[in-house]
Amino acid sequence: MEQPTLSHTHQYLLGFDIKPSVQRTAVMNYLLSHMTHPTVDDIYTALSPTMPTLSKTTVYNTLNLFLEKGAVRMLTIDERNARYDADISHHAHLRCRMCDRVYDLRDVQPALFSLPRVEGFDIEAAEISYVGICPECKTGKKG
Amino acid sequence: MEQPTLSHTHQYLLGFDIKPSVQRTAVMNYLLSHMTHPTVDDIYTALSPTMPTLSKTTVYNTLNLFLEKGAVRMLTIDERNARYDADISHHAHLRCRMCDRVYDLRDVQPALFSLPRVEGFDIEAAEISYVGICPECKTGKKG
DNA sequence: TGTCAATTTTGTAACGAGTACAAAGGTAAT
DNA sequence: ATTACCTTTGTACTCGTTACAAAATTGACA
Numbered sequence: 001m002e003q004p005t006l007s008h009t010h011q012y013l014l015g016f017d018i019k020p021s022v023q024r025t026a027v028m029n030y031l032l033s034h035m036t037h038p039t040v041d042d043i044y045t046a047l048s049p050t051m052p053t054l055s056k057t058t059v060y061n062t063l064n065l066f067l068e069k070g071a072v073r074m075l076t077i078d079e080r081n082a083r084y085d086a087d088i089s090h091h092a093h094l095r096c097r098m099c100d101r102v103y104d105l106r107d108v109q110p111a112l113f114s115l116p117r118v119e120g121f122d123i124e125a126a127e128i129s130y131v132g133i134c135p136e137c138k139t140g141k142k143g
Numbered sequence: 144m145e146q147p148t149l150s151h152t153h154q155y156l157l158g159f160d161i162k163p164s165v166q167r168t169a170v171m172n173y174l175l176s177h178m179t180h181p182t183v184d185d186i187y188t189a190l191s192p193t194m195p196t197l198s199k200t201t202v203y204n205t206l207n208l209f210l211e212k213g214a215v216r217m218l219t220i221d222e223r224n225a226r227y228d229a230d231i232s233h234h235a236h237l238r239c240r241m242c243d244r245v246y247d248l249r250d251v252q253p254a255l256f257s258l259p260r261v262e263g264f265d266i267e268a269a270e271i272s273y274v275g276i277c278p279e280c281k282t283g284k285k286g
Numbered sequence: 287t288g289t290c291a292a293t294t295t296t297g298t299a300a301c302g303a304g305t306a307c308a309a310a311g312g313t314a315a316t
Numbered sequence: 317a318t319t320a321c322c323t324t325t326g327t328a329c330t331c332g333t334t335a336c337a338a339a340a341t342t343g344a345c346a
Binding site for chain 4: 164166167197198200204
């Protein structure tokens with residue numbers, strides 16, 4: 001999904017039972033048009049110029065609401081910052097251990113996401129991720 | 144592995160090219176006999192009584208050294224704290240989203256750990272984890 | 287349109303995991 | 317015993333995140 005209109009995003013939020021305030025719509029719109037697993041700071045820094053009164057707390061509040069409603073996934077693959085992904089479909093992630101960028105891996109076998117049965121547990125979701133070195137860091141320029 | 148002797152742990156560290164100081168041996172011994180994915184605080188709290196001069200910084204230093212040498216795995220499955228696992232063999236993890244406990248899942252298909260080939264990337268390791276509710280939280284007593 | 291209640295946003299202060307750093311302590315070789 | 321090197325320790329600090337209460341906004345209804 002690239003460059004959704006604000007009214008599209010508005011409808012999208014309603015679909016998750018989220019009341020679409022201006023701030024919430026802006027955050028979700030950013031997530032939908034930047035599927036780069038941004039951190040809270042990425043989002044705040046990007047929206048701040050066109051929304052000068054935006055508070056970082058609001059970004060946190062908003063993302064936590066989105067999480068509760070199942071509208072975004074939180075990635076814990078980066079131990080420093082939480083990252084957010086508006087793509088809640090099945091896909092794996094690949095983190096470069098040099099620059100910490102997180103890439104999508106869409107063409108993994110769907111079987112990877114099948115949930116194992118374990119006596120007594122209710123298993124709800126699978127998280128598949130890989131660690132390695134990305135092309136840019138491989139060719140020398142760090143970071 | 145349960146209750147390794149300190150001299151066994153001493154040898155074990157040498158196998159990873161780690162100089163076995165008293166503190167390092169104690170931390171690794173704890174990890175080997177408590178495969179419960181402890182946090183830094185878990186380890187510090189457990190060792191502190193019998194090692195009163197132990198500093199929490201030493202626990203951090205030690206675990207970072209173990210990581211560099213490949214003697215432990217760091218789990219980022221819990222967004223609050225880093226967790227450490229002395230079992231570096233292939234196995235998946237299962238986190239209860241109510242109590243945050245992390246369980247091992249040993250009988251997963253080995254195929255899950257096969258590394259995908261992606262043009263330009265050097266993929267080095269797979270991390271497989273599942274989120275759900277554990278038996279204890281299911282039966283009512285939270286957390 | 288004005289009023290009131292409920293929700294949302296905002297800024298500040300606080301919390302807590304993890305790190306930097308330098309002093310102190312321990313180890314090993316000569 | 318002296319010296320050099322490595323390890324441990326405690327304090328101070330950084331920074332991501334949350335708590336909290338005041339301010340702003342929204343929506344309902346008269």
